[in-house]
Amino acid sequence: MTMHETAGVTATVEGPGRGPVVALSGATLAYGNRVLWRGLDLNVEPGEFVAVLGPNGSGKTSLLRVLLGLQRLTSGTARIAGADPGSGNRRIGYIPQQRALDPALRLRGRDLVGLGFDGHRWGMGIGGARVRRQRVAEAIEAVGAEAFADQPVGLLSGGEQQRLRVAQALVGSPEVLLCDEPLLSLDLAHQRAVSELIDRTRREAEVAVLFVTHEINPILPLVDRVLYLVDGRFRIGPPDEVMTSETLTALYRTPIDVVRVRGQIHVVGAQSGLCEDQPHHHLDDEP
Numbered sequence: 262m263t264m265h266e267t268a269g270v271t272a273t274v275e276g277p278g279r280g281p282v283v284a285l286s287g288a289t290l291a292y293g294n295r296v297l298w299r300g301l302d303l304n305v306e307p308g309e310f311v312a313v314l315g316p317n318g319s320g321k322t323s324l325l326r327v328l329l330g331l332q333r334l335t336s337g338t339a340r341i342a343g344a345d346p347g348s349g350n351r352r353i354g355y356i357p358q359q360r361a362l363d364p365a366l367r368l369r370g371r372d373l374v375g376l377g378f379d380g381h382r383w384g385m386g387i388g389g390a391r392v393r394r395q396r397v398a399e400a401i402e403a404v405g406a407e408a409f410a411d412q413p414v415g416l417l418s419g420g421e422q423q424r425l426r427v428a429q430a431l432v433g434s435p436e437v438l439l440c441d442e443p444l445l446s447l448d449l450a451h452q453r454a455v456s457e458l459i460d461r462t463r464r465e466a467e468v469a470v471l472f473v474t475h476e477i478n479p480i481l482p483l484v485d486r487v488l489y490l491v492d493g494r495f496r497i498g499p500p501d502e503v504m505t506s507e508t509l510t511a512l513y514r515t516p517i518d519v520v521r522v523r524g525q526i527h528v529v530g531a532q533s534g535l536c537e538d539q540p541h542h543h544l545d546d547e548p
């Protein structure tokens with residue numbers, strides 16, 4: 262797999278000090294009486310990598326849905342890529358939670374990736390079509406998908422489909438990347454490769470990344486800040502501040518131990534469904 266080339270990602274950067282790419286202020290989301298999160302203030306700067314953690318049902322995907330304009334806040338405000346959610350989607354790359362595509366889907370992988378480019382400002386004149394083809398090819402190469410890019414996507418494995426989704430999200434040179442558990446169903450080599458691609462993209466093109474995950478360890482070195490959601494409450498801060506026994510005990514309101522072993526974080530608690538209860542590596546694994 263060749264992951265050394267960036268997926269032709271050169272987001273339009275309006276210069277230093279252009280302000281947060283994602284801005285939530287006093288944001289509250291409730292379904293009926295159930296409050297997922299309340300009073301959330303979060304600014305994500307260009308190039309910043311924010312991991313969104315929390316147990317099942319804590320509202321991680323709902324946060325991405327708010328930013329995509331698919332779900333209205335109950336109160337507070339949200340802005341993304343300089344616009345209200347739902348109106349600036351061309352500047353947003355989105356990697357949805359893995360869902361197997363219909364096996365009968367005849368669309369080729371290359372065309373799936375191309376959908377991520379369409380609506381782009383270059384339009385579809387002769388030059389535009391050439392640029393589109395080139396950018397799609399670069400994105401496919403960046404995720405190591407050349408070997409299967411011309412096959413119907415419905416026949417590909419879950420991991421192959423997922424790599425094409427990553428390429429689709431990056432091909433339009435987004436300003437912000439919203440990722441919903443993008444490493445799920447990828448083997449370890451491709452987890453590393455996709456993480457590195459996202460990391461390189463955000464550094465080179467100053468793309469802000471919001472990365473929903475149940476497992477922080479594969480991305481721990483990349484994370485600038487963690488947003489940890491639990492039962493309507495949240496904490497935001499660098500991993501060293503949030504991923505501590507004290508902070509998570511306060512957040513879960515039940516005793517939690519955060520153990521660091523060989524550079525990895527393991528969260529241990531009596532309550533089932535904790536964020537890190539299924540680490541990729543056991544504590545006695547070799548590093």
Ligand SMILES: Nc1ncnc2c1ncn2[C@@H]1O[C@H](COP(=O)(O)OP(=O)(O)OP(=O)(O)O)[C@@H](O)[C@H]1O
Binds near residue numbers: 316318324
């Ligand atoms: N439109 C809706 N109406 C009512 N409840 C909803 C709606 N959308 C989501 N929910 C509920 O809100 C809760 C949060 O869902 P969400 O998918 O955001 O959680 P999550 O943190 O991403 O969970 P997981 O880790 O399981 O993916 C869930 O209990 C879900 O059933």
